[in-house]
Amino acid sequence: MGKISRISIVLVGLMLGASLVSCDDGSAGARDAAKQLASAVSALDVGSVAFEGKDSGAANEQLNEVFKALDPVRPAVESGELTLEKDTATVPLNYSWKIGSGEWKYTTSAELKKSGDQWLTIWNPATLVPGLAEGEILGTLSQAPQRAEILGAGDTKLVTSRPVVNVGIDKPLLAAADPAVSATKLAELVGVDPAAYVQQVQAAGPEAFVAAITLREDGRTISDNQIGDIPGARAIRDFLPLAPTRTFARALLGTAAEANAEQIEKSGGALQAGDTTGSGGLQQQYDAQLRGSNGTQVFAEKAGLTATERQTLLNEGRRALFQADMKVGTPLRTTLDxxxxxxxxxxxxxxxxxxxxxxxxxxxxxxxxxxxxxxxxxxxxxxxxxxxxxxxxxxxxSLAMIRNGMTPESMVECPGTLTVDGRTFKNAEGYPASSLGSVTLRDAFAHSCNTAFINARNGVGQAQLEAAAxxxxxxxxxxxxxxxxxxxxxxxxxxxxxxxxxxxxxxxxxxxxxxxxxxxxxxxxxxxxxxxxxxNPGADEAAATxxxxxxxxxxxxxxxxxxxxxxxxxxxxxxxxxxxxxxxxxxxxxxxxxxxxxxxxxxxxxxxxxxxxxxxxxxxxxxxxxxxxxxxxxxxxxxxxxxxxxxxxxxxxxxxxxxxxx
CATH class of the missing domain: 3.40.710.10 (DD-peptidase/beta-lactamase superfamily)
Incomplete structure (x- = not known):
């Protein structure tokens, strides 16, 4: 290649580079910052985001306080088309939350500012939720539908809401009584482990009701008077989805009770504290169908309210942001008699x-x-x-043998013992001698002659057995x-x-x-x-085999x-x-x-x-x-x-x- 050609290539490269630089208006860095912000908010962790006038750690704490009531649900957040003005930029953030049976979607605007070579996010609570002011957080109100019934043949009620009493120690009622003494007496009365229950009562807060046992109202032998004689003890009436008896089809039907912490964590937001959920059997397999979905309202309120202030605010009305309607579960119909x-x-x-x-x-x-x-x-x-x-x-x-041309009248050999590859097979103890020797297939079947059926192995292949089955x-x-x-x-x-x-x-x-x-x-x-x-299995409830x-x-x-x-x-x-x-x-x-x-x-x-x-x-x-x-x-x-x-x-x-x- 000649010298002139090489100079031409260098000039072209310089011109192309100059062109690329001239096209970079600074928006690439702003877009990257916007995407980082959206990803961080989706994870509810903005500790790595650089803010203008706000410490990243403090911003992260405030973000989590704002969204705490929605835990463990997280939003899906995507950044939109960026608008650039010299050293400032704005970008829409599109949020999507799965709340109960609904989807809460909204868009906010985030502001970015260039500082040196870095784009910083300007902290503003309204970037998290439209109109959210400094010092405000989100709150929720939830209403759970009554769990649907499991029905048997003729739509008879197998599992339905039945009255129960939750028996336990209500710590505010203890007054000067010794919690350990009352807990021991109650445990002995209802038949639970006294040591374990005493530990539960002592570990609970001063306002707690610590349940010892839940009893069916129908047929219970422990009276309210017996419970009331123990200082601090109390029976709280309730309803639970129950079968006719404690043992009725329990392994098949499963049970339903208040969701524990592990179930709530694994539900991905579908369950909240106080919700009833299924465990084992049909109750667990068809939990979503039976449970329905809660009605949930999301609202904005001031942070740090007392219980009294919150109740006052509830009565006066809150600034509602989203409402997911309650959906009642569908009864599960079965053939069980x-x-x-x-x-x-x-x-x-x-x-x-x-x-x-x-x-x-x-x-x-x-x-x-x-x-x-x-x-x-x-x-x-x-x-x-x-x-x-x-x-x-x-x-x-027998089906395989019939398919090979035999009938119940066909003769088969039924010896007392039979050896196959060194292993000896025999008939059950007490097999009648009169049915040994040459007998009909019917007789060999009626008396269950092992040797007669093993004798047929050469004419009935394993694949034929599988096909007959x-x-x-x-x-x-x-x-x-x-x-x-x-x-x-x-x-x-x-x-x-x-x-x-x-x-x-x-x-x-x-x-x-x-x-x-x-x-x-x-x-x-x-x-x-x-x-x-x-x-009537639900559409998303696959029939397990x-x-x-x-x-x-x-x-x-x-x-x-x-x-x-x-x-x-x-x-x-x-x-x-x-x-x-x-x-x-x-x-x-x-x-x-x-x-x-x-x-x-x-x-x-x-x-x-x-x-x-x-x-x-x-x-x-x-x-x-x-x-x-x-x-x-x-x-x-x-x-x-x-x-x-x-x-x-x-x-x-x-x-x-x-x-x-x-």
Missing amino acids: PNLQQLAEDVLAKVGPASAIVALRPSSGAVLAAASGPGSNGYDTALLGQYAPGSIFKIVD TSLGVAVEAPALGAGAFLGSVPGEATGTEHAASMIGQGKVLMSPLAAAVMAGSVVKGAPVSPQLVL GASAGSTPSAGSTPSASAPAPAPASGTPVTAAEAAALADMMRAVVTSGHTGFLASVPGAPVAAKTGTAEFGSENPPKTHAWIVAVHGDLAVAVFVEEGGLGATVSGPLLKEFLTAAG
Whole structure:
């Protein structure tokens, strides 16, 4: 390149640079300062913003004092188009707050001033809220709607507002009485830990009411006079959303109570102190639908008002800035039958281990009862339990065998023991010798011959078992259920002893009591049952089909993480003819098998299948007790963890339930 060319390039570069400098009117720095201000206000932290005539730390304290009443909600703030005049600039700040069910939007103007090479923000409270004066802050008034009800079959009220009394020490009423003495007496009266309650009372402020317990008004045995005899003790009447009894469907429904600090913090502003919120079960899953949203007013007031001054200001009216209207919650409609639910709970009341009874209507899929016994310790065993189903899974085996050309009359071999890859399988204790050898499939099913079904393993592949299970509505998703549940899992691949174990409902095969009831119900319906519990789930309330987050399975169950994902829908649905053959064999369990005691249940003939599922490494192994039955348009599953034999443990519970259900 020649010398002249190089000089030309240098001249062009100098001219371009001069042009760029001449276009920089100083607005770039102002725009950056405006964006920094908007970002800082969004975070409610302006400690890094440089102000004209105001210390950044003092400005930050004042900003947080102004917006304290809206905590933990934060605004979204964006800077608009900047206007520049020599060394000053103005910029609009567009605010957006999520307040209750509404959105509060407004625009303020921020002023900037250039000082040397730096743009400073001129402090003005009106930059935060239109018209806000020095010494003013925001305040809020909130009105919460009454929590909506949870309804059962026929819209009967399962959870509704019921009268309660909050019993505690009202410290202003103590006068000269010793707080520790009164707290101890009250704790002993209502049955709470005296030491812990004394500590709560002593730690509370002098004006506090320290609740010890909340009692249902209906049926309470502790009188107002007993409470009043203790200095400082008081019973405050209130209403809470409650089920008919403390234990009624508790694991399924969950509870609702005043939100604690952790729930408020995690709500992102949706909950405030004093709000009622759901915990566990349907109350938590459908909390937004049931709770509705508070009516909230935002207003400006002077900082540092006393309670009396604030009340006076309230009566005279405040400078209102924003109003979000209250929205009443929508009742949650379910299929739960209160009479059958209570009956199931009464039947399980005497069972020590974790247990469950699930009853549903096959024709519609409506879940009528989903009871978890007292031994479940609050866990929803009925819907979320994950257990080896044992011999009730022979319903699935039989469907696969029927699809391979067998009938209830087909002959199968039932030896006393059978060894597969070094593992010996045998029949349950007390298996009748008369049903050994060559027997019909019906007879092998009726007496639950393990060896006969394991013998069929070479003709029934693991994939066929999985397909048969999904054909009966098991191990599939349950989009219509509307509640957290586990509908079972059946691995599509297994060989050797694992495949042999699958043939008797063990290995990696898992079911919940709900899944077992669905399986039995699909037989009587002649098509896969799609269970339904919630009739009107909110649009944003997804119907969970896996174990609920945070749930802890009870002993003997397997976490859902180990189970294969459910299929989106059933495979080839069970046909009416296939179901009729299965129903024939289930009826034989009652007429010629080991559940003859069900023959006396009044009404439609009962058909059933028992299951005794071994688990663990003990010798002899522990067993879960299962039984499923169909009775007219009713399918029932009964489960007892570590319960022994299905026929002798779960069977009598089933008979009691069916007889009383009518």
